[in-house]
Each structure stands twice: as C-alpha cells, then as structure tokens.
Amino acid sequence: MANWCENCDRPEEGDVCTVCGGNIVEPVHGPIPWRWRLFIVASIIYLVWRIYQLISWIVH
Ligand SMILES: [Zn+2]
Numbered sequence: 001m002a003n004w005c006e007n008c009d010r011p012e013e014g015d016v017c018t019v020c021g022g023n024i025v026e027p028v029h030g031p032i033p034w035r036w037r038l039f040i041v042a043s044i045i046y047l048v049w050r051i052y053q054l055i056s057w058i059v060h
Helices: 034-059
Strands: 003-005 010-012
Touching: none
Parallel strands: none
Antiparallel strands: 003 010
16 A cells, blocks of 8 residues: 555655655554545445346356
C-alpha cells in the first residue's frame, strides 16, 4: 500500500512528499481513510460477483 500525504491528499511512493516536501508517515493509527474503505469494499463486491459468475457458469 502506498503512503499517503495528509497535506496534499494524494498517494506518495517515497518517505518525503514530492509536492509539498513534507514527511510521509504511514497511516498506522487513526481511522482508515474512507477512500480506502470504499476501494476495499468495491474490490470485495467485484470479486464476489466474479466468483458468483464463475460458479453459475460451471453449474450450468
Ligand atoms: Zn504533500
């Protein structure tokens, strides 16, 4: 998972933000950003849908 710059609200690969020059701290504590939760939920729904499709394709 990429690091996240709180100032610029964008992902950053390195330890220092290339835009604002601030230090990037990995989000260890605190709530997960809602974007990540939305992304994770969307990924799970997509995977479940694909598995369901695959199973229904095999059964038929
Ligand atoms: Zn930044």
